[in-house]
Amino acid sequence: MARPVVEVSGLSRTFTVRKETVSALRDVTFTLHEGEVVGLLGSNGAGKTTLTKILSALLLPTGGSARILGHDVVRHPRQVRERIGVIFGGETGLYDRLTGRENIRFFAMLNGVRRRQITERIAAALDEVGLTGAADRPVETYSKGMRQRLHIAIGTVHRPRVLLLDEPTIGLDPIEAERLRTAIGRLRDDGVSVLLTSHYLLDVERLADRVLVLADGTISGNMTTGEFARAAGYRAVVTVRARGKVPSELTDGGVGVLVDGIVEDDDVWSARLRVQDWGPTSFAHLSRVLSDADVLDVDVAPVRLEDVYATLDLGGRR
Numbered sequence: 001m002a003r004p005v006v007e008v009s010g011l012s013r014t015f016t017v018r019k020e021t022v023s024a025l026r027d028v029t030f031t032l033h034e035g036e037v038v039g040l041l042g043s044n045g046a047g048k049t050t051l052t053k054i055l056s057a058l059l060l061p062t063g064g065s066a067r068i069l070g071h072d073v074v075r076h077p078r079q080v081r082e083r084i085g086v087i088f089g090g091e092t093g094l095y096d097r098l099t100g101r102e103n104i105r106f107f108a109m110l111n112g113v114r115r116r117q118i119t120e121r122i123a124a125a126l127d128e129v130g131l132t133g134a135a136d137r138p139v140e141t142y143s144k145g146m147r148q149r150l151h152i153a154i155g156t157v158h159r160p161r162v163l164l165l166d167e168p169t170i171g172l173d174p175i176e177a178e179r180l181r182t183a184i185g186r187l188r189d190d191g192v193s194v195l196l197t198s199h200y201l202l203d204v205e206r207l208a209d210r211v212l213v214l215a216d217g218t219i220s221g222n223m224t225t226g227e228f229a230r231a232a233g234y235r236a237v238v239t240v241r242a243r244g245k246v247p248s249e250l251t252d253g254g255v256g257v258l259v260d261g262i263v264e265d266d267d268v269w270s271a272r273l274r275v276q277d278w279g280p281t282s283f284a285h286l287s288r289v290l291s292d293a294d295v296l297d298v299d300v301a302p303v304r305l306e307d308v309y310a311t312l313d314l315g316g317r318r
Contacts, residue, residue: 005162005193006032006055010064012217013050024050026217027064032162037184037194039204039225041309042214048197051214052164055195056086068162082112084162085155093151096140100131100150103139104157111158125153129183145176152183156192163187163194169203181206201305211305225305232308234258234274237301238286241270243294250289256282268296 011028014021025047032038042048053059055066057077065072071079095103104122113121126132129149134142142150148168155163168184169177177200184207188194198204204211204225211228213221221228237260246262246269256279260272275282 002034002036004031005034005069006030006195007067008055008064009066011051011054011061011066012063013047013054013059014062023217025054025061028214028217028219029064030212030219030222032193032195034161034193035188035191036210037188037196037208039208039211040195040197040214041201041204041211046214047217048214049166050217052086052166052195052197056084056164057081058086082158083160084164085158085160086164086166087151087155087168088166094139094147097138099136099138100142100146100153101126101135103150104153107154108157113158121157121159125157128156128186129153130179143176145172145179148172148176148180149183152180152187156187161192163192164197165194166197167199168196169198169200177203201309205305228308229303229305232303234276235303236275237303237307238273238275239270239297239299239301240273240290240293240295241268241297242290243268243296246271247289247293257285 008031009029011025012023013025014023016022028047028051030038040048040051050059054061054073055068057073057080060074065074067073068080069083071083073080095106098106101122104125105118108118108121123132126135129152131146131149131153134146139147139150152168163184165184169180172180181203184194184196188207194207196203196208208225210224211221212219221231223231244267246264250259250262250271256276258274258276260274262269262271273286275286
């Protein structure tokens with residue numbers, strides 16, 4: 001098994017708000033291994049940002065411990081910061097009048113990259129995120145997606161072994177979001193460990209090996225993405241469009257088939273069905289029920305993480 005690079009044990013953090021003690025994190029324990037991408041999920045207020053700040057040595061924990069490549073975030077904050085990259089979503093944190101290359105150079109020097117290495121490191125970082133052609137343009141001319149990719153370049157120019165990503169694709173169009181996921185995927189392939197916080201479950205679905213669920217400051221789930229997908233209780237969603245009368249047997253569901261809803265529009269109807277196990281039994285049931293229907297279209301889609309998140313009660317404050 002790959003070595004652990006992030007080790008969190010019994011981590012807690014409390015705040016005092018108007019003389020009341022609020023627990024943002026309570027007894028959080030998990031491990032992140034080398035080259036692993038873990039998606040951190042949870043509703044607003046569940047403690048995701050607090051955890052990210054503690055791991056990046058920007059916020060002290062109230063109790064417990066967190067270690068990055070063996071370095072304690074409280075006792076060795078400088079060593080921790082040298083080994084991690086922290087990337088937050090949004091357009092802030094860049095110098096608009098400087099070029100992309102100049103922005104990376106500035107932050108590389110702050111992160112301790114040696115002068116003789118800077119030129120090579122900047123070129124590699126720009127190439128990694130696909131910004132070489134725009135490197136000498138002012139950042140004020142960059143799109144949202146280009147800015148996000150520049151954030152990735154800045155956060156990785158010092159070659160951290162751990163990357164903390166907070167909503168990296170927020171506000172991006174689908175093309176730019178996919179470009180960013182590709183860049184993150186390359187880092188993972190190079191052995192960088194990633195803790196990915198996102199409300200966009202497509203990010204987690206495409207990139208993560210494992211999912212952590214935070215609810216009210218505690219870990220309520222720690223599982224592979226496959227296990228998380230199966231937690232919905234069904235394996236596929238079947239959408240059927242047909243003409244004529246809705247088969248009476250369809251509304252009754254069947255073995256392994258749950259009817260989410262049926263919409264009728266004149267003589268055309270559509271039904272959304274959740275299939276618990278896409279196998280011979282459920283397939284034979286649907287074939288029999290629809291055998292006399294004038295079927296116009298059938299769409300079969302595997303369960304998505306969005307479906308799981310909507311189905312399960314994952315806790316957290318909204």
